[in-house]
Amino acid sequence: MAVDAPDAFSASTPLFIVANAGSGHDAADDTRAAMTKVFTAAGRSHEFVLIEKGGDVVAAAQDAVERARAVRGAVIAAGGDGTISAVAQQAADSGVLFGIVPLGTFNYFARVHGVPQDAAAAARALLTATPQPTQVGCVNNRSFLVNASLGLYPELLEDREAYKQRYGRSRLVALVSGLRSLLREQRQLHLEFGIDGEIRRIKTPTLFVGNNRLQLERVGLDDAAALDDGHLVAVHPRPIGALAMLGLTLRGALGRLGDADQVQSLVFRELEVRPRRWARRRIKVGIDGEIVWMRLPLRFRAKPGALQFLMPAPAARAAVE
Incomplete structure:
Protein backbone atom coordinates (compact mmCIF):
# COMPACT_ATOMS: atom_id res chain seq x y z
CA MET A 1 0.00 0.00 0.00
CA GLY A 137 8.25 -3.44 15.02
CA CYS A 138 6.48 -5.83 12.72
CA VAL A 139 5.71 -9.56 12.95
CA ASN A 140 4.27 -10.90 9.71
CA ASN A 141 1.69 -8.23 8.79
CA ARG A 142 1.13 -6.92 12.32
CA SER A 143 2.88 -3.89 13.81
CA PHE A 144 3.82 -3.49 17.46
CA LEU A 145 5.08 -0.55 19.48
CA VAL A 146 6.30 -2.19 22.69
CA ASN A 147 6.82 -5.95 22.29
CA ALA A 148 5.77 -9.21 20.69
CA SER A 149 6.24 -12.61 22.30
CA LEU A 150 5.44 -16.31 22.20
CA GLY A 151 5.46 -19.15 24.68
CA LEU A 152 5.18 -18.31 28.37
CA TYR A 153 4.76 -14.55 27.97
CA PRO A 154 1.44 -14.71 26.06
CA GLU A 155 0.19 -17.13 28.73
CA LEU A 156 1.09 -14.53 31.36
CA LEU A 157 -0.90 -11.94 29.42
CA GLU A 158 -3.95 -14.21 29.24
CA ASP A 159 -3.78 -14.95 32.96
CA ARG A 160 -3.32 -11.26 33.74
CA GLU A 161 -6.39 -10.32 31.73
CA ALA A 162 -8.47 -12.98 33.49
CA TYR A 163 -7.35 -11.64 36.87
CA LYS A 164 -8.11 -8.06 35.84
CA GLN A 165 -11.62 -9.04 34.79
CA ARG A 166 -12.15 -10.54 38.23
CA TYR A 167 -10.22 -8.23 40.54
CA GLY A 168 -9.81 -4.96 38.62
CA ARG A 169 -6.97 -3.30 36.75
CA SER A 170 -3.89 -2.49 38.80
CA ARG A 171 -0.18 -3.29 38.83
CA LEU A 172 -0.68 -5.36 42.01
CA VAL A 173 -3.24 -7.57 40.26
CA ALA A 174 -0.87 -7.95 37.31
CA LEU A 175 1.95 -8.96 39.69
CA VAL A 176 -0.10 -11.59 41.53
CA SER A 177 -1.40 -13.16 38.32
CA GLY A 178 2.15 -13.22 36.90
CA LEU A 179 3.55 -15.02 39.95
CA ARG A 180 0.83 -17.64 39.76
CA SER A 181 1.58 -18.26 36.07
CA LEU A 182 5.33 -18.50 36.61
CA LEU A 183 4.98 -21.20 39.24
CA ARG A 184 3.29 -23.57 36.81
CA GLU A 185 5.35 -26.13 34.93
CA GLN A 186 6.89 -24.48 31.88
CA ARG A 187 6.48 -25.88 28.40
CA GLN A 188 9.58 -25.51 26.23
CA LEU A 189 9.57 -24.14 22.67
CA HIS A 190 11.93 -25.73 20.15
CA LEU A 191 12.65 -22.99 17.59
CA GLU A 192 14.84 -22.20 14.62
CA PHE A 193 16.05 -18.67 14.00
CA GLY A 194 16.89 -17.59 10.47
CA ILE A 195 19.12 -14.50 10.49
CA ASP A 196 21.65 -13.29 7.89
CA GLY A 197 21.50 -16.62 6.09
CA GLU A 198 22.36 -18.52 9.28
CA ILE A 199 20.15 -21.00 11.15
CA ARG A 200 20.29 -21.06 14.95
CA ARG A 201 18.43 -23.62 17.05
CA ILE A 202 17.19 -22.83 20.53
CA LYS A 203 15.07 -24.35 23.27
CA THR A 204 13.30 -21.89 25.55
CA PRO A 205 10.07 -21.40 27.52
CA THR A 206 9.49 -18.00 25.93
CA LEU A 207 10.71 -15.64 23.22
CA PHE A 208 10.33 -11.89 23.76
CA VAL A 209 10.99 -9.30 21.04
CA GLY A 210 11.29 -5.77 22.34
CA ASN A 211 10.78 -2.41 20.61
CA ASN A 212 10.65 -0.17 23.68
CA ARG A 213 13.87 1.20 25.14
CA LEU A 214 12.35 2.01 28.54
CA GLN A 215 10.98 -1.50 29.07
CA LEU A 216 14.30 -3.12 28.15
CA GLU A 217 16.31 -0.71 30.28
CA ARG A 218 14.10 -1.27 33.30
CA VAL A 219 14.87 -4.99 33.35
CA GLY A 220 18.60 -4.34 32.86
CA LEU A 221 19.27 -5.25 29.22
CA ASP A 222 22.22 -3.36 27.73
CA ASP A 223 20.95 -3.99 24.18
CA ALA A 224 18.18 -1.41 24.65
CA ALA A 225 20.28 1.26 22.92
CA ALA A 226 20.19 -0.77 19.69
CA LEU A 227 16.57 0.29 19.17
CA ASP A 228 17.77 3.79 18.37
CA ASP A 229 19.74 2.38 15.41
CA GLY A 230 16.79 0.69 13.71
CA HIS A 231 17.03 -2.72 15.40
CA LEU A 232 14.80 -4.92 17.52
CA VAL A 233 15.97 -7.03 20.47
CA ALA A 234 15.03 -10.71 20.93
CA VAL A 235 15.40 -12.09 24.46
CA HIS A 236 15.02 -15.71 25.56
CA PRO A 237 16.07 -17.74 28.59
CA ARG A 238 17.69 -21.14 28.34
CA PRO A 239 15.48 -24.12 29.36
CA ILE A 240 14.74 -23.66 33.06
CA GLY A 241 12.12 -24.69 35.60
CA ALA A 242 9.43 -22.65 37.30
CA LEU A 243 11.51 -21.59 40.31
CA ALA A 244 14.42 -20.52 38.12
CA MET A 245 12.01 -18.54 35.94
CA LEU A 246 10.66 -16.84 39.04
CA GLY A 247 14.23 -15.95 39.96
CA LEU A 248 14.76 -14.36 36.53
CA THR A 249 11.57 -12.38 36.96
CA LEU A 250 12.83 -11.02 40.28
CA ARG A 251 16.13 -10.13 38.61
CA GLY A 252 14.21 -8.23 35.97
CA ALA A 253 12.26 -6.35 38.63
CA LEU A 254 15.61 -5.30 40.15
CA GLY A 255 16.99 -4.25 36.75
CA ARG A 256 19.58 -7.04 36.61
CA LEU A 257 18.23 -9.42 33.97
CA GLY A 258 21.16 -8.75 31.65
CA ASP A 259 23.57 -10.21 34.22
CA ALA A 260 21.83 -13.60 34.29
CA ASP A 261 23.75 -16.44 32.62
CA GLN A 262 20.47 -18.13 31.67
CA VAL A 263 19.34 -15.22 29.48
CA GLN A 264 20.44 -14.69 25.90
CA SER A 265 19.66 -11.75 23.64
CA LEU A 266 19.94 -11.05 19.95
CA VAL A 267 19.95 -7.68 18.15
CA PHE A 268 18.51 -7.78 14.65
CA ARG A 269 16.72 -5.93 11.87
CA GLU A 270 15.03 -9.02 10.38
CA LEU A 271 14.49 -12.42 11.98
CA GLU A 272 12.54 -15.50 10.91
CA VAL A 273 11.27 -17.84 13.62
CA ARG A 274 9.87 -21.31 12.99
CA PRO A 275 9.22 -24.38 15.16
CA ARG A 276 11.52 -27.37 14.66
CA ARG A 277 9.77 -30.06 16.67
CA TRP A 278 6.11 -29.94 15.82
CA ALA A 279 4.14 -29.45 12.63
CA ARG A 280 1.75 -26.73 13.69
CA ARG A 281 0.76 -24.01 11.26
CA ARG A 282 -0.20 -21.32 13.75
CA ILE A 283 1.06 -20.10 17.10
CA LYS A 284 -0.24 -17.82 19.83
CA VAL A 285 1.56 -14.45 19.89
CA GLY A 286 1.31 -11.65 22.43
CA ILE A 287 1.40 -8.24 20.74
CA ASP A 288 1.42 -5.14 22.95
CA GLY A 289 -0.68 -6.89 25.58
CA GLU A 290 -3.16 -8.49 23.15
CA ILE A 291 -3.23 -12.17 22.11
CA VAL A 292 -3.49 -13.16 18.44
CA TRP A 293 -2.99 -16.38 16.49
CA MET A 294 -0.47 -16.06 13.65
CA ARG A 295 0.64 -18.30 10.82
CA LEU A 296 4.14 -19.75 10.89
CA PRO A 297 6.87 -18.93 10.19
CA LEU A 298 6.99 -15.65 12.09
CA ARG A 299 8.95 -12.92 10.34
CA PHE A 300 10.04 -10.09 12.62
CA ARG A 301 11.50 -6.86 11.28
CA ALA A 302 12.16 -3.32 12.40
CA LYS A 303 10.49 -0.47 10.49
CA PRO A 304 12.33 2.74 11.44
CA GLY A 305 10.35 5.95 10.90
Whole structure:
Protein backbone atom coordinates (compact mmCIF):
# COMPACT_ATOMS: atom_id res chain seq x y z
CA MET A 1 0.00 0.00 0.00
CA ALA A 2 1.42 3.40 -0.97
CA VAL A 3 1.78 5.82 1.90
CA ASP A 4 1.43 9.54 1.25
CA ALA A 5 3.86 12.05 2.71
CA PRO A 6 2.66 13.19 6.15
CA ASP A 7 0.73 16.41 6.44
CA ALA A 8 1.88 19.28 8.60
CA PHE A 9 0.42 19.52 12.08
CA SER A 10 -1.05 22.89 13.04
CA ALA A 11 -3.84 24.51 15.04
CA SER A 12 -6.21 23.84 12.14
CA THR A 13 -5.53 20.09 11.96
CA PRO A 14 -8.73 18.24 12.95
CA LEU A 15 -8.41 15.40 15.46
CA PHE A 16 -10.18 12.04 15.26
CA ILE A 17 -10.00 10.31 18.62
CA VAL A 18 -10.48 6.55 18.97
CA ALA A 19 -11.79 5.87 22.49
CA ASN A 20 -13.91 3.41 24.42
CA ALA A 21 -17.57 4.28 24.80
CA GLY A 22 -18.66 5.01 28.35
CA SER A 23 -21.92 4.34 30.17
CA GLY A 24 -23.24 7.15 32.29
CA HIS A 25 -20.76 7.47 35.14
CA ASP A 26 -18.11 5.31 33.46
CA ALA A 27 -14.50 6.53 33.70
CA ALA A 28 -14.42 6.59 29.89
CA ASP A 29 -17.06 9.33 29.94
CA ASP A 30 -14.97 11.38 32.36
CA THR A 31 -11.90 10.95 30.18
CA ARG A 32 -13.71 12.10 27.05
CA ALA A 33 -15.13 15.06 28.95
CA ALA A 34 -11.63 16.08 30.06
CA MET A 35 -10.29 15.89 26.48
CA THR A 36 -13.31 17.72 25.09
CA LYS A 37 -12.80 20.57 27.58
CA VAL A 38 -9.16 20.98 26.51
CA PHE A 39 -9.79 20.83 22.77
CA THR A 40 -12.87 23.07 22.90
CA ALA A 41 -11.04 25.72 24.93
CA ALA A 42 -8.26 25.69 22.34
CA GLY A 43 -10.72 25.94 19.45
CA ARG A 44 -9.44 22.64 18.05
CA SER A 45 -11.77 20.68 15.76
CA HIS A 46 -12.17 17.17 17.14
CA GLU A 47 -14.43 14.16 16.83
CA PHE A 48 -14.64 10.91 18.80
CA VAL A 49 -14.79 7.54 17.06
CA LEU A 50 -16.14 5.30 19.82
CA ILE A 51 -15.46 1.64 20.44
CA GLU A 52 -18.67 0.22 21.82
CA LYS A 53 -18.49 -2.42 24.55
CA GLY A 54 -17.35 -5.61 22.88
CA GLY A 55 -16.70 -3.67 19.68
CA ASP A 56 -13.85 -3.99 17.22
CA VAL A 57 -10.99 -1.58 17.90
CA VAL A 58 -9.49 -2.30 14.47
CA ALA A 59 -12.70 -1.27 12.71
CA ALA A 60 -12.86 1.93 14.77
CA ALA A 61 -9.21 2.66 13.99
CA GLN A 62 -9.76 2.14 10.27
CA ASP A 63 -12.79 4.45 10.37
CA ALA A 64 -10.82 7.16 12.17
CA VAL A 65 -7.88 6.89 9.79
CA GLU A 66 -10.11 7.17 6.73
CA ARG A 67 -11.82 10.25 8.15
CA ALA A 68 -8.47 11.81 9.01
CA ARG A 69 -7.04 11.13 5.54
CA ALA A 70 -10.05 12.75 3.89
CA VAL A 71 -9.46 16.10 5.63
CA ARG A 72 -5.70 15.97 6.34
CA GLY A 73 -6.36 15.35 10.01
CA ALA A 74 -4.64 13.36 12.76
CA VAL A 75 -5.82 10.22 14.50
CA ILE A 76 -5.51 9.99 18.29
CA ALA A 77 -5.62 6.74 20.30
CA ALA A 78 -7.07 7.16 23.81
CA GLY A 79 -6.59 3.90 25.69
CA GLY A 80 -4.13 1.29 26.90
CA ASP A 81 -1.24 -0.31 25.03
CA GLY A 82 -3.54 -2.64 23.06
CA THR A 83 -5.77 0.17 21.79
CA ILE A 84 -2.78 2.40 21.05
CA SER A 85 -1.06 -0.40 19.13
CA ALA A 86 -4.14 -1.21 17.03
CA VAL A 87 -4.63 2.44 16.05
CA ALA A 88 -0.91 2.89 15.41
CA GLN A 89 -0.95 0.00 12.93
CA GLN A 90 -3.63 1.69 10.82
CA ALA A 91 -1.90 5.06 11.07
CA ALA A 92 1.49 3.65 10.08
CA ASP A 93 0.02 1.83 7.09
CA SER A 94 -1.63 5.04 5.84
CA GLY A 95 0.89 7.72 6.81
CA VAL A 96 -1.67 9.63 8.90
CA LEU A 97 -0.35 11.64 11.85
CA PHE A 98 -0.75 9.71 15.11
CA GLY A 99 -1.01 10.87 18.73
CA ILE A 100 -1.97 9.27 22.03
CA VAL A 101 -3.77 9.86 25.31
CA PRO A 102 -2.55 6.96 27.49
CA LEU A 103 -5.13 5.30 29.74
CA GLY A 104 -3.56 1.90 30.44
CA THR A 105 -1.68 0.30 33.33
CA PHE A 106 1.92 0.32 32.11
CA ASN A 107 1.88 2.80 29.17
CA TYR A 108 5.45 2.03 28.05
CA PHE A 109 5.08 3.73 24.67
CA ALA A 110 3.69 6.88 26.26
CA ARG A 111 6.29 6.97 29.02
CA VAL A 112 9.32 6.55 26.78
CA HIS A 113 8.14 9.55 24.72
CA GLY A 114 7.29 11.76 27.69
CA VAL A 115 3.53 11.78 27.13
CA PRO A 116 1.75 12.82 30.37
CA GLN A 117 -0.25 10.08 32.09
CA ASP A 118 -3.13 12.39 32.94
CA ALA A 119 -5.74 12.58 30.16
CA ALA A 120 -6.18 16.37 30.27
CA ALA A 121 -2.42 16.96 30.37
CA ALA A 122 -1.90 14.54 27.46
CA ALA A 123 -4.59 16.37 25.48
CA ARG A 124 -2.91 19.72 26.15
CA ALA A 125 0.42 18.23 25.04
CA LEU A 126 -1.14 17.30 21.71
CA LEU A 127 -1.91 20.95 20.96
CA THR A 128 1.77 21.83 20.59
CA ALA A 129 3.11 18.45 19.45
CA THR A 130 5.40 17.96 16.46
CA PRO A 131 5.38 14.98 14.07
CA GLN A 132 8.41 12.74 14.56
CA PRO A 133 9.18 9.61 12.51
CA THR A 134 9.10 6.73 15.00
CA GLN A 135 10.04 3.07 14.70
CA VAL A 136 7.53 0.26 14.85
CA GLY A 137 8.25 -3.44 15.02
CA CYS A 138 6.48 -5.83 12.72
CA VAL A 139 5.71 -9.56 12.95
CA ASN A 140 4.27 -10.90 9.71
CA ASN A 141 1.69 -8.23 8.79
CA ARG A 142 1.13 -6.92 12.32
CA SER A 143 2.88 -3.89 13.81
CA PHE A 144 3.82 -3.49 17.46
CA LEU A 145 5.08 -0.55 19.48
CA VAL A 146 6.30 -2.19 22.69
CA ASN A 147 6.82 -5.95 22.29
CA ALA A 148 5.77 -9.21 20.69
CA SER A 149 6.24 -12.61 22.30
CA LEU A 150 5.44 -16.31 22.20
CA GLY A 151 5.46 -19.15 24.68
CA LEU A 152 5.18 -18.31 28.37
CA TYR A 153 4.76 -14.55 27.97
CA PRO A 154 1.44 -14.71 26.06
CA GLU A 155 0.19 -17.13 28.73
CA LEU A 156 1.09 -14.53 31.36
CA LEU A 157 -0.90 -11.94 29.42
CA GLU A 158 -3.95 -14.21 29.24
CA ASP A 159 -3.78 -14.95 32.96
CA ARG A 160 -3.32 -11.26 33.74
CA GLU A 161 -6.39 -10.32 31.73
CA ALA A 162 -8.47 -12.98 33.49
CA TYR A 163 -7.35 -11.64 36.87
CA LYS A 164 -8.11 -8.06 35.84
CA GLN A 165 -11.62 -9.04 34.79
CA ARG A 166 -12.15 -10.54 38.23
CA TYR A 167 -10.22 -8.23 40.54
CA GLY A 168 -9.81 -4.96 38.62
CA ARG A 169 -6.97 -3.30 36.75
CA SER A 170 -3.89 -2.49 38.80
CA ARG A 171 -0.18 -3.29 38.83
CA LEU A 172 -0.68 -5.36 42.01
CA VAL A 173 -3.24 -7.57 40.26
CA ALA A 174 -0.87 -7.95 37.31
CA LEU A 175 1.95 -8.96 39.69
CA VAL A 176 -0.10 -11.59 41.53
CA SER A 177 -1.40 -13.16 38.32
CA GLY A 178 2.15 -13.22 36.90
CA LEU A 179 3.55 -15.02 39.95
CA ARG A 180 0.83 -17.64 39.76
CA SER A 181 1.58 -18.26 36.07
CA LEU A 182 5.33 -18.50 36.61
CA LEU A 183 4.98 -21.20 39.24
CA ARG A 184 3.29 -23.57 36.81
CA GLU A 185 5.35 -26.13 34.93
CA GLN A 186 6.89 -24.48 31.88
CA ARG A 187 6.48 -25.88 28.40
CA GLN A 188 9.58 -25.51 26.23
CA LEU A 189 9.57 -24.14 22.67
CA HIS A 190 11.93 -25.73 20.15
CA LEU A 191 12.65 -22.99 17.59
CA GLU A 192 14.84 -22.20 14.62
CA PHE A 193 16.05 -18.67 14.00
CA GLY A 194 16.89 -17.59 10.47
CA ILE A 195 19.12 -14.50 10.49
CA ASP A 196 21.65 -13.29 7.89
CA GLY A 197 21.50 -16.62 6.09
CA GLU A 198 22.36 -18.52 9.28
CA ILE A 199 20.15 -21.00 11.15
CA ARG A 200 20.29 -21.06 14.95
CA ARG A 201 18.43 -23.62 17.05
CA ILE A 202 17.19 -22.83 20.53
CA LYS A 203 15.07 -24.35 23.27
CA THR A 204 13.30 -21.89 25.55
CA PRO A 205 10.07 -21.40 27.52
CA THR A 206 9.49 -18.00 25.93
CA LEU A 207 10.71 -15.64 23.22
CA PHE A 208 10.33 -11.89 23.76
CA VAL A 209 10.99 -9.30 21.04
CA GLY A 210 11.29 -5.77 22.34
CA ASN A 211 10.78 -2.41 20.61
CA ASN A 212 10.65 -0.17 23.68
CA ARG A 213 13.87 1.20 25.14
CA LEU A 214 12.35 2.01 28.54
CA GLN A 215 10.98 -1.50 29.07
CA LEU A 216 14.30 -3.12 28.15
CA GLU A 217 16.31 -0.71 30.28
CA ARG A 218 14.10 -1.27 33.30
CA VAL A 219 14.87 -4.99 33.35
CA GLY A 220 18.60 -4.34 32.86
CA LEU A 221 19.27 -5.25 29.22
CA ASP A 222 22.22 -3.36 27.73
CA ASP A 223 20.95 -3.99 24.18
CA ALA A 224 18.18 -1.41 24.65
CA ALA A 225 20.28 1.26 22.92
CA ALA A 226 20.19 -0.77 19.69
CA LEU A 227 16.57 0.29 19.17
CA ASP A 228 17.77 3.79 18.37
CA ASP A 229 19.74 2.38 15.41
CA GLY A 230 16.79 0.69 13.71
CA HIS A 231 17.03 -2.72 15.40
CA LEU A 232 14.80 -4.92 17.52
CA VAL A 233 15.97 -7.03 20.47
CA ALA A 234 15.03 -10.71 20.93
CA VAL A 235 15.40 -12.09 24.46
CA HIS A 236 15.02 -15.71 25.56
CA PRO A 237 16.07 -17.74 28.59
CA ARG A 238 17.69 -21.14 28.34
CA PRO A 239 15.48 -24.12 29.36
CA ILE A 240 14.74 -23.66 33.06
CA GLY A 241 12.12 -24.69 35.60
CA ALA A 242 9.43 -22.65 37.30
CA LEU A 243 11.51 -21.59 40.31
CA ALA A 244 14.42 -20.52 38.12
CA MET A 245 12.01 -18.54 35.94
CA LEU A 246 10.66 -16.84 39.04
CA GLY A 247 14.23 -15.95 39.96
CA LEU A 248 14.76 -14.36 36.53
CA THR A 249 11.57 -12.38 36.96
CA LEU A 250 12.83 -11.02 40.28
CA ARG A 251 16.13 -10.13 38.61
CA GLY A 252 14.21 -8.23 35.97
CA ALA A 253 12.26 -6.35 38.63
CA LEU A 254 15.61 -5.30 40.15
CA GLY A 255 16.99 -4.25 36.75
CA ARG A 256 19.58 -7.04 36.61
CA LEU A 257 18.23 -9.42 33.97
CA GLY A 258 21.16 -8.75 31.65
CA ASP A 259 23.57 -10.21 34.22
CA ALA A 260 21.83 -13.60 34.29
CA ASP A 261 23.75 -16.44 32.62
CA GLN A 262 20.47 -18.13 31.67
CA VAL A 263 19.34 -15.22 29.48
CA GLN A 264 20.44 -14.69 25.90
CA SER A 265 19.66 -11.75 23.64
CA LEU A 266 19.94 -11.05 19.95
CA VAL A 267 19.95 -7.68 18.15
CA PHE A 268 18.51 -7.78 14.65
CA ARG A 269 16.72 -5.93 11.87
CA GLU A 270 15.03 -9.02 10.38
CA LEU A 271 14.49 -12.42 11.98
CA GLU A 272 12.54 -15.50 10.91
CA VAL A 273 11.27 -17.84 13.62
CA ARG A 274 9.87 -21.31 12.99
CA PRO A 275 9.22 -24.38 15.16
CA ARG A 276 11.52 -27.37 14.66
CA ARG A 277 9.77 -30.06 16.67
CA TRP A 278 6.11 -29.94 15.82
CA ALA A 279 4.14 -29.45 12.63
CA ARG A 280 1.75 -26.73 13.69
CA ARG A 281 0.76 -24.01 11.26
CA ARG A 282 -0.20 -21.32 13.75
CA ILE A 283 1.06 -20.10 17.10
CA LYS A 284 -0.24 -17.82 19.83
CA VAL A 285 1.56 -14.45 19.89
CA GLY A 286 1.31 -11.65 22.43
CA ILE A 287 1.40 -8.24 20.74
CA ASP A 288 1.42 -5.14 22.95
CA GLY A 289 -0.68 -6.89 25.58
CA GLU A 290 -3.16 -8.49 23.15
CA ILE A 291 -3.23 -12.17 22.11
CA VAL A 292 -3.49 -13.16 18.44
CA TRP A 293 -2.99 -16.38 16.49
CA MET A 294 -0.47 -16.06 13.65
CA ARG A 295 0.64 -18.30 10.82
CA LEU A 296 4.14 -19.75 10.89
CA PRO A 297 6.87 -18.93 10.19
CA LEU A 298 6.99 -15.65 12.09
CA ARG A 299 8.95 -12.92 10.34
CA PHE A 300 10.04 -10.09 12.62
CA ARG A 301 11.50 -6.86 11.28
CA ALA A 302 12.16 -3.32 12.40
CA LYS A 303 10.49 -0.47 10.49
CA PRO A 304 12.33 2.74 11.44
CA GLY A 305 10.35 5.95 10.90
CA ALA A 306 7.19 4.09 9.85
CA LEU A 307 4.94 6.02 12.25
CA GLN A 308 4.45 9.81 12.21
CA PHE A 309 4.08 10.24 15.96
CA LEU A 310 2.94 13.50 17.51
CA MET A 311 5.74 14.08 20.00
CA PRO A 312 5.00 16.50 22.87
CA ALA A 313 7.00 19.70 22.88
CA PRO A 314 9.85 19.67 25.47
CA ALA A 315 7.92 21.93 27.84
CA ALA A 316 4.89 19.60 27.78
CA ARG A 317 6.76 16.34 28.30
CA ALA A 318 6.44 14.36 31.50
CA ALA A 319 9.53 13.01 33.23
CA VAL A 320 10.29 9.39 32.30
CA GLU A 321 9.39 7.24 35.30
